[in-house]
Amino acid sequence: MNPLPIHSRADCQALDRADALAGLKSQFDLPPGVIYLDGNSLGVLPSATPARVAQVLTQEWGQDLIRSWNSAGWIDMPARVGNKIARLVGARNGELVVADSTSVNLYKVLSAALQIAKQDRPGARWVVSERSNFPTDLYIAQSLCRQHGLELKLVDEPEQLPQSLQDCAVLMLTHVNYRTGRMHDMAALTRSAHAAGALVVWDLAHSAGAVPVDLHAAKADFAVGCGYKYLNGGPGAPAFVWAHPRHAERFWQPLSGWMGHDAPFAFTPDYRPAPGVRRYLCGTPAVIGMAALECGVDTVLAAEPLGGMAALRAKSLALTETFIHLVETRCGTLAATDLGVRLASPRAGALRGSQVSLVLHAPLQHAGYAVVQALIARGVIGDFRAGDSERLSEVPHILRFGFTPLYLSFAEVWDAVEHLHQVLGQQEWQNPKFHQTASVT
C-alpha cells in the first residue's frame, strides 16, 4: 500500500475508503474530537472491555467467589492469554505466559540468560545494550550486572552493535526504540550475537501488536513485552514473557514464586520449578488486569481474517509514510521563518516501527513540550520525551506520535498535520498555559 502522493484531505479520505482494515475501528470507544497518536504509550479502550471486566467483578468474583479459580478458568489465564499473544510474536502454543510487569519479567529472563551465559561462556564480561534503550531495561540490567559481576556496555548508535559483541554474555535490546521508533533487524542481530557466543533478550514493548515479529524465525532466546501499548490492555496491564524451549528449563528464574512451582497447590515447602515457561510465573495472577488485557489482545487478533499482522503493518507503514510526507511538505519549514520540524525516525519504512518522532528546528528546541500541549488542547494527543539537556544535538527533545492501524484513519493523519501546522504557524506554544509541566509528561 503506497499512499503517495497525497495532495489533499480528499486523497486521505480516498485511502480510507480503500482501507480493508477500517472496520476494525468499531472495536473501540474513542472519545469524540480526539486524534489519538499515543497508542504507543497507552492503547485505547476496547468496547468489549467494560462488560467483560464487569462480568469478572460482579459474576465471577462477586457471585462465584473463590470457586472461579476453577469454574471461570482464572488459574489458566496466564497461559490462555499468553497463547493469544504468542500468535502475534511468532511464539508457539505453551511457550509464552502473561505475568507481572515488563520490568519484572525482564529481570527473570535476563537473570536466566546470564546464568546460562556464565555456564556456557565463563569468560563473558558484558551485557550489551543501547544507551537510548528504555530506561527501565537499563536499570534492571544494572542491577543484574552488579549481582553477576558483569558490566553494562551501552552503545550510542545501533550500527555499533555488531562489533560490540566481543566477550558479550547477553545482548539486551528493545526491538523498536521508544524514542525514535527505529526498529532493529531482529534476525540479523540475533545471528550476530549467537555468532559471537552471546544470547539475546528482546523487549517487544513497542512491537507486539505493532509490527510483525517472528521469535522462532529469528532464533531469539528470550523475550518480554508490554500489555498496555499496542495490545490495548489498559493502564498498567500485565506484561508477558517468553523463553525459547531450548532455554526454558535450564535454570530457575530467581522470582521463584508459587505459581511457577510444578504443583502450586501441593503446598510443599521445596521449590520445584514447573516445566517450560510456566516457571516464569511468580505470584498470584492479576485476574482483573488479565481479563482486560485479553479483550485488548482480541482486538489485534480480530485482524487475522483480514491479513493479520502483515496487513496491520502495511497500513501502519502507509499511515507513517503519509504523516512524514505531510509533515515535511507542510511543516518542514514554515514560510518566511526558520520554524519547523525535522524527522527523527528512520525514513526507510523497514527501519521504522509504528511511530514517528519529530524534532523542532533549533530556535524552537525548548518549545517541544509546549507544542505537544498545544496539540493536545486541539485534541491531537501525542507525547513529548525530553532529550539530554547537556547534549541536545545527539539526544534532542522529541515529539512522539504513535500510529495504530487498528483505529487510525488517513483523514486523521491529515487533520493532525493540519493542527501541527497551525500550532507552529500561529506560535501557540508561546501561550504560558502550555508550559505548565505535570508529573508525567
Added chain:
Amino acid sequence: MNPLPIHSRADCQALDRADALAGLKSQFDLPPGVIYLDGNSLGVLPSATPARVAQVLTQEWGQDLIRSWNSAGWIDMPARVGNKIARLVGARNGELVVADSTSVNLYKVLSAALQIAKQDRPGARWVVSERSNFPTDLYIAQSLCRQHGLELKLVDEPEQLPQSLQDCAVLMLTHVNYRTGRMHDMAALTRSAHAAGALVVWDLAHSAGAVPVDLHAAKADFAVGCGYKYLNGGPGAPAFVWAHPRHAERFWQPLSGWMGHDAPFAFTPDYRPAPGVRRYLCGTPAVIGMAALECGVDTVLAAEPLGGMAALRAKSLALTETFIHLVETRCGTLAATDLGVRLASPRAGALRGSQVSLVLHAPLQHAGYAVVQALIARGVIGDFRAGDSERLSEVPHILRFGFTPLYLSFAEVWDAVEHLHQVLGQQEWQNPKFHQTASVT
C-alpha cells in the same frame, strides 16, 4: 465481647442485634444463600468496586486516555492506596506502597534485608522460617539463599524459633499461619531476632485487615502483604510493601525498575533509587487492580469510626470463639460414632488470627476434601488444605474457615456449624461427586 455461652440460633441472633459493626455488611454484594468463610483466601466484592472500576475504564482510560496519569492521579496510586493500608498495619504516611505481588515484594525486601545483614553481620549463615510458612515465601527465600550463599533453616514448631536464631541473618515469618491460623507475637519475636543480631521480615498476608498490627511498635524491619484476602481487593489484587525508614534507603532492591527511580520521567540511563519506600516500586503500576484494591481497603477503613481494627478484632474473636464452641459441642464427636472434628487452630484467642482450622478424626482423615465440597454444595464456603501425606499426624489435612467481621454474622456461624453437623451426620462426603478434584483446591 464474650459471646459464650450460646445455646441456640436465637442466642446468635441476639449477638447480631448487639453488634455495632453489623451495618458494615451493607458495603458488600454477597451472593444469596452463601455463608462465606473463605475471606482469608479471597475477600468478597465491595458494592462500590464495579462502579469505580467502570469509571477507571470508561472515563479515565476510555475518555481521558494517557492524560489520566496526571489528571486522575494514576501515578500517585501506589502511594495513595499504600497510605490507606499503612493505617491498618501501624506504618506511617509515606512508608508503604502498593506494587506487584506478595511474592515479588518479598523478593525485594528479603534481598534488601540480606544485603544489610551481610554488611552488619558478615558471619550470619541462615534465613530462618517455619516449615509451615506459606510455600511461596519459602520458595522466594530458597532462591535468595542460593544467591547469597546462605541456607534456609526451617523449624517445625513456632516455639523453636527463639532458640533458632544463632547466626541468623533474617527471620522471615508470616504473622498468621495460613494453615492453622496461629498468630505469632510480632513484638516478642522481633525483639528476640534483634537481640540475636538478625533482621525480621513479616508477611502480613493473613493479618492486614484481619488483626491489629503495629509495625512500628514491634520495631519490625520489613513487611509485605496481600491485597486480595482480608483487604477485599479482588482476585490477584496488587500487594504491598513496607520498609522501616531506618532501612529503606540503605540499599537498592534488585528489581530496580523505572517507577522506583528518583526521577522516572527524566528517562536517564543510570538508575538512581528514589528516596524512601518509593524505590520498592518497579514497573508501571497496575491501575485497574489498584482501583479495585482501594475500594476494598476502604471497606476496612469504614470501621474506623466504629473502633477500627480493635473493634474488628473483638468481633473476629467472638466469631471464632462461637464457631469453636459450637463445633466442639455439636460436631466434636457425633453421637454413637467416632466421627467428628478437632480444633487445629490455637484455642487461646491471643494466638489465633481470624481463621479456624479443623481436622477430621482419624477414620475420616481422607474425607477432608469431600467434606469441604459437601459444605460448598450447601452454600458454606470454606477450603481444604492438604497435609503431608507421608506424615499426616504432624501435618494433617485441614478444613479451613476464615471469619471476616466486616460481613459475617453470628447467625451465619450457627448455620455453618449446623451444615457441618449435617454433612458429617448424614455422611454426605461419601457422595462420589464430592471427590472430583479441581486444579485449585
